Amino acid sequence: MTELGWWGVPLGVLGGALRVSTPFLFVSLGECITEKSGRINLGLEGILVMGAMAGYAVSYITGNPWFGVLAAGIAGFFLGLLHGLICNLPKVNDIAVGIGLMLFGTGFAFFLGKPYVQPKAPNLPSLSFGAWADAPQVQAALQVSPLFLIGIALALFLAWAFRNTRWGLVVRMVGDSSDAARAMGYNVNVVRTLATAAGGFLAGIGGSFLSLYYPGSWSEGLSSGQGLMAVALVIFARWNPVHCFYAALLFGGAGSLGPALQSVGITSGYYLYNAAPYVLTLAIMIATCSTRRTLAGAPGELSIVR
C-alpha cells in the first residue's frame, strides 16, 4: 500500500465530495423545482429519510436496488404531493407545513423501517474511474455512484428545460408572478402542487442513495440534515440547477473533512469538523443575504427571500 501521508486529506475530501455530494445534489435539484414554482418545502428532510427507508426496504424485498431507487422516488412523490395539497388550502403557511412534514416523514420512516434495521439489502453498484492510478487510495476516491452521474445529467437537463421548454417556462412564471400565470389561464395551485411532488420525487431518490450506496444501510441516524441544508444550498446556488451541482460538491467536501482528517490520525476535533457543512451553510448565508435587496434570481413569489 502506497503511503500518502498528508496528501490523504485533500484526496479524502475529494473522494468524499464525489461520494457524499449526491444526496445534496438530488435534494437541492428537487427543492430548486419546488422553489422555482414559488413555494418552499422545508419537509425535504423528512422525504429524504422516508426515501432512504423505502429504497432500502424495496431493495431488500425485491433483491434489485434499482427498484429501491424507484420506490424511494415514488414515496417522495407522494409526500411532496401531500405538502402541495395542504399548501393549496388558503391561509396555510408552506414553511410551517414543511416543518410538519419533516417530523411526520422521519417518524413515519422510523415506524415502517423498524424491521429493516438488521437485514442487509443489495446495494447499488459503483463505477470506477481510478483504474489508471496505482495508489489504492486514489482508486477508492474515484469510485462514483451511477446516481451521481444521473444527477449531473439531471442538473444540466433542468437548466436547459427551465429555459427552453413549455413546462419550464410555466413553472418559472407561476413562481415569479402568480397573477400573470392566472391571467394566462394557468392554475397556479396545480402547477405548484406538481412542482412540489416532482421535488419530492428527487429528494426521495437522494434518500435512497444514503441507504443503498453510502453509507449503504438503513438506520435511524442515517440522515444528518442533508435535506435541510439543501434548502440553504438552493439559495446559495441562486436557483440555478448547474450551480446546485457545484454547491453540492462543496458541501460534500466540507462534510468529508472530519472523516478525512480522522484517516490520517487526527481524531480530537471529530465532532467539530463534522459541523463544517453547517458552519459553511451559515457563513455562506451571512455573506450572500441582505436585508436591503432581494437576491438576484430569486423567484418573486417565494416567501423565504422576502
Place this chain on the structure above:
Amino acid sequence: MSSARLGSALESLTIPVGALIGAMLLFGLFMLMLGQNPLEVYGLIYQGGFSSAFSWQNTLSRAAPLILTALCVALPAQAGLMIIGSEGALVLGGLTAAVIGHAMTGMPPISVKIAMALGGLLSGGLWIAAAGALRQYRGINETISSLLLTYIAIALFNHMVEGPLRDPASLNKPSTAPIGDASMLGNFPGLDVHWGLGFGIIFCIAMYILVKRTTWGFGLRIVGGNARAARLAGLPVGPLVLAACFLGGAASGLAGMVEVAAVHGNANASLMAGYGYAGILVAFIARQNPLAIIPVAILLGGISASGGMLQRRLDLPDATVLVLQGMAFLLVLASETLYGRIKLFKPREVAA
C-alpha cells in the same frame, strides 16, 4: 366579553381540538390497517399517560421541558419569526448548567442552583438571539438558520462531552462531571414531579402577561403583524425582535438546565431526547399562546409517556408516537384554513 371576542376565543379553541381529534381518528385508522385494535391503542395511551399517579408523574416530567421548549417557538412567533432551534438552545443550556454546577461544588446549594439557572437562561437566550440578529440585520431566514445553529450546538455539545469536559469516570456513556446531589433540584411540593414544571408554568404566565398585557408586548405583536408599520410608528423593531428571541431561547436553555439539575445530574447524550422538536408541535397546537402551551404540553407529554406502553403491550415500534405527532402536526396546520370560515363563530352583523 363581547360576542366577537367570545366567538374568536371559541374558534381558536374548537379548531385545534377538532384537528387533534381528527389526528386521533386518522391514527386509529392507520392502526386498524396494521391489524391493531384502535380502541385498545387509545386505551393504552390513556393508561400510559393519564390513568395513575405514576403515569401522571411521568407525563408531567415530560411536559416540563416541552412547556419551556414550546416557548422558544411561541415568543419569537409573536414578532413574526418562525424559530425551530429549541433543541440547540436546550443542549447548550444543559451543558452550561452542568459546567457551572460542577465548578461550584461545595458552595451553598441555593447559590449553585441560581447560577445554573442563570447559565442556562443566558446561553440558550444568546444562541436564539443570534438567529434573530441574523434575521434582523442580515435578512437570513430564521427558520433555516435556527436549525443550522441547532446542528452546530449539538456538534459543540458532543465535542465537549466526549472531549475536554468528559468525566473520566463515565466509561460507557460519555458525560460531564456530576453536579453533586446537593445541587440537584428537588420535587415540586406535594408532587412527585421535579421543579421544572413549576418553572415552566411560571415562565408561561409571566410571558402571557408580558405579551398580552403590557405596552412592550403590544409593540412586539405589532412587529409580528406588520414590521413596516411598526417601524413607521417608531417602534424599536430590532431590539423587540432580539428580546423576543432571547426570552424564547432562555426558556429553552432553562429546559436544558432543568433536565441536568433535576433528571440526569450531568450533561450527556440523553439530553437530546427530541424535546426541542416536540416543542414546535406544542407551540403550533397552542397557536403560539403562552397560556395554552401548558395544557397542550401536558397532553403531548402524556402521549409520549405512553410510547413505552405501546411498545411493550402491542409490540409496536417506539416511533409510533412520532407518527401520531406528525399526523397531529399536519392536521393542525391544515386546519388553519378554517379560521374565519365557520359561520357559528362570526359575530352577528348589527343592523344599521
